[in-house]
Amino acid sequence: MNETLQERPIITLTTDFGLGDDYVGTVKGVILSYCRNAVIVDLTHEIAAQNIADAAMNIAHSYRFFPPGTVHVVVVDPGVGSNRKILALRACGHLFIAPDNGVLETFFEEDRFEEAFIIKNENLFAESVSRTFHGRDIMAPVAARLACGLDITRVGPRIAKSHCYRIRLPKASLARNTITGEIIHADHFGNLRTSITKEDIASFSRHRPQIKVADHIIDGISTAYSDVTPGKIIALFDSHGHIEIAVNGGSAALTLACRTGDEVVVLSSKSQTE
Amino acid sequence: MNETLQERPIITLTTDFGLGDDYVGTVKGVILSYCRNAVIVDLTHEIAAQNIADAAMNIAHSYRFFPPGTVHVVVVDPGVGSNRKILALRACGHLFIAPDNGVLETFFEEDRFEEAFIIKNENLFAESVSRTFHGRDIMAPVAARLACGLDITRVGPRIAKSHCYRIRLPKASLARNTITGEIIHADHFGNLRTSITKEDIASFSRHRPQIKVADHIIDGISTAYSDVTPGKIIALFDSHGHIEIAVNGGSAALTLACRTGDEVVVLSSKSQTE
Amino acid sequence: MNETLQERPIITLTTDFGLGDDYVGTVKGVILSYCRNAVIVDLTHEIAAQNIADAAMNIAHSYRFFPPGTVHVVVVDPGVGSNRKILALRACGHLFIAPDNGVLETFFEEDRFEEAFIIKNENLFAESVSRTFHGRDIMAPVAARLACGLDITRVGPRIAKSHCYRIRLPKASLARNTITGEIIHADHFGNLRTSITKEDIASFSRHRPQIKVADHIIDGISTAYSDVTPGKIIALFDSHGHIEIAVNGGSAALTLACRTGDEVVVLSSKSQTE
Numbered sequence: 001m002n003e004t005l006q007e008r009p010i011i012t013l014t015t016d017f018g019l020g021d022d023y024v025g026t027v028k029g030v031i032l033s034y035c036r037n038a039v040i041v042d043l044t045h046e047i048a049a050q051n052i053a054d055a056a057m058n059i060a061h062s063y064r065f066f067p068p069g070t071v072h073v074v075v076v077d078p079g080v081g082s083n084r085k086i087l088a089l090r091a092c093g094h095l096f097i098a099p100d101n102g103v104l105e106t107f108f109e110e111d112r113f114e115e116a117f118i119i120k121n122e123n124l125f126a127e128s129v130s131r132t133f134h135g136r137d138i139m140a141p142v143a144a145r146l147a148c149g150l151d152i153t154r155v156g157p158r159i160a161k162s163h164c165y166r167i168r169l170p171k172a173s174l175a176r177n178t179i180t181g182e183i184i185h186a187d188h189f190g191n192l193r194t195s196i197t198k199e200d201i202a203s204f205s206r207h208r209p210q211i212k213v214a215d216h217i218i219d220g221i222s223t224a225y226s227d228v229t230p231g232k233i234i235a236l237f238d239s240h241g242h243i244e245i246a247v248n249g250g251s252a253a254l255t256l257a258c259r260t261g262d263e264v265v266v267l268s269s270k271s272q273t274e
Numbered sequence: 275m276n277e278t279l280q281e282r283p284i285i286t287l288t289t290d291f292g293l294g295d296d297y298v299g300t301v302k303g304v305i306l307s308y309c310r311n312a313v314i315v316d317l318t319h320e321i322a323a324q325n326i327a328d329a330a331m332n333i334a335h336s337y338r339f340f341p342p343g344t345v346h347v348v349v350v351d352p353g354v355g356s357n358r359k360i361l362a363l364r365a366c367g368h369l370f371i372a373p374d375n376g377v378l379e380t381f382f383e384e385d386r387f388e389e390a391f392i393i394k395n396e397n398l399f400a401e402s403v404s405r406t407f408h409g410r411d412i413m414a415p416v417a418a419r420l421a422c423g424l425d426i427t428r429v430g431p432r433i434a435k436s437h438c439y440r441i442r443l444p445k446a447s448l449a450r451n452t453i454t455g456e457i458i459h460a461d462h463f464g465n466l467r468t469s470i471t472k473e474d475i476a477s478f479s480r481h482r483p484q485i486k487v488a489d490h491i492i493d494g495i496s497t498a499y500s501d502v503t504p505g506k507i508i509a510l511f512d513s514h515g516h517i518e519i520a521v522n523g524g525s526a527a528l529t530l531a532c533r534t535g536d537e538v539v540v541l542s543s544k545s546q547t548e
Numbered sequence: 549m550n551e552t553l554q555e556r557p558i559i560t561l562t563t564d565f566g567l568g569d570d571y572v573g574t575v576k577g578v579i580l581s582y583c584r585n586a587v588i589v590d591l592t593h594e595i596a597a598q599n600i601a602d603a604a605m606n607i608a609h610s611y612r613f614f615p616p617g618t619v620h621v622v623v624v625d626p627g628v629g630s631n632r633k634i635l636a637l638r639a640c641g642h643l644f645i646a647p648d649n650g651v652l653e654t655f656f657e658e659d660r661f662e663e664a665f666i667i668k669n670e671n672l673f674a675e676s677v678s679r680t681f682h683g684r685d686i687m688a689p690v691a692a693r694l695a696c697g698l699d700i701t702r703v704g705p706r707i708a709k710s711h712c713y714r715i716r717l718p719k720a721s722l723a724r725n726t727i728t729g730e731i732i733h734a735d736h737f738g739n740l741r742t743s744i745t746k747e748d749i750a751s752f753s754r755h756r757p758q759i760k761v762a763d764h765i766i767d768g769i770s771t772a773y774s775d776v777t778p779g780k781i782i783a784l785f786d787s788h789g790h791i792e793i794a795v796n797g798g799s800a801a802l803t804l805a806c807r808t809g810d811e812v813v814v815l816s817s818k819s820q821t822e
Contacts, residue, residue: 058570070577244680406784
């Protein structure tokens, strides 16, 4: 009994729909129509409208907090109604349903990618398919059927990774004494996530690095907000392993007047003394 | 086993509560107290405060994406605490719980309406009923009990359709060579839904119609956003079958500086040449 | 069968995370990883950033609409990563998981408090624990395990109520002929909740009291919004038993230009005639 309950399939949703319309609700209605058993979890519906890179980084960070086998539906779909493909992709033991527009970029990496299929089998779609809302009419029913046990090979032809649409995500560039990155996300608290990761820093310097952002120099990397007095600007590793600029008890976005895309530079102790 | 799980009752919520208070959460707590088994789905909680017509159009569009038998609770209730009635209404194979203020207007139509009851049986209410929050204290417990199998005739006396409160929803008016409607909703993307439907257009002209909105003329009706170059204004049928004004990759609401209530006119090819 | 389903554990979430990031979603992923069976309900994620008192009052009002045994996770945690403790607290037949920062203040009251434990057993945490997100890495997995039946004594050592961190919440102060309180919350509709309760008033006067707010005098306490004509300012008891200032069909927050912290005074009929 318990075992069966433990197998209730999980479907997550990441979209740019917002919550003010009925879009998210109707997607859930469709999912429940095809897989009454599903547990549906909202990741976020506030991806900036049609911002594929933002959605790609979001799902890259969040999927791994769910059990293997979770079905993740990512609908940021500026090409809806065009001839862009829709993918069912297996990676990292999870299943992803999304337009073939780069939103699954991070899952094409060698050690993550497993296999991908083009969703083409119209028998699996909703009875009537609009030209403006494939999230509801194609992705939701197919995701629901897959979550409820449909064999993935049934959705359509296999597609090689090399034939999928790829995008470039912001990455830090490493030089001998500096790492140059950018702000990739400002969260609800005004914490600024950068494109510079723990791994970027690891290979870099054993000495206390300096972080330069918006003409402000931060000395060293703290381990928690509470390491410093309230109001002070710090750098630390965020809960996803990226360097984050934060203000203890405040908003770094406001304090530094920074936003997504602004440059962040890490200087090694060597470059600091030069 | 699976069959029983597939029968978990679904309850949807449409309100003007917003998500910043505990109102939505406490309604869900009450529902789960009376029907632990329920799957609760948010349609939207961002109906404009006390905007009955907006809620009426919202639930009219969304209910049909859920399985028959779903219980839909619509709480836009400016008359709470007054002597306005509360209805349990069957239509289209679904069940609706809402104040008798017109919010269920579209379900009174001949081919949709089945039967309606006034919710009056205080034994089914919460133990203590406030004068300001019947969504939580009356509608939630009754909806939950109905979802869990309570016979609808138990909620109170039957009421004839003709005794229910009716409202006028925006409808297009059809003349020989023009259809006059209005913008009824601006969505999260700035797409503008009009009161003009596919059916309105169908009976109208075989020639390429023109759509006039805010001194802008749109030629013909496209089938997808991607039919035109980014930034261009188009008209197309939205996923509910209404004419929608959109900008490929942008916001029609911003581009045209339009809002709800603004006039939209469709001209037949005949009227164009006159 | 039904009985087992009726025992699906409920976990509520109250946070200051907002819905724009993946924070809420990943917390849910972790909960489902440790308790697949859980029903997760959002109370609100729009507590003002790091506002402990706001969260304390919110959970104090909402918990009781859920069935006994519900697990409530409250993550407003400005001290994350410091040496502040994390509590598992039993009160009123419910279970609360939160930082030891006062957010559970109302549950320390004599007739509510049952027992409390410090969450310390690292075997119950996520595999890797960040210094910036204990909601996800500690509170979520422990809440999930408790919801799924873990004995509370396993989380760590018992802690006496007197060793927990306490805060002062806004309370009305009662004099012979006046009660002085303040606005503690402005809701989505612009209704203003005050710190003055039904009990405060009960002991006060049998005569029609006057309520003074922002140089405006309200005569008497109404029972429903619809008692007055639209646009009129009234005082009434809100659905939690607090005096609320409202405008029928409008926003008291806008009409009175009031906000949280502003003074509200109730005058007895005696003081009015003096």
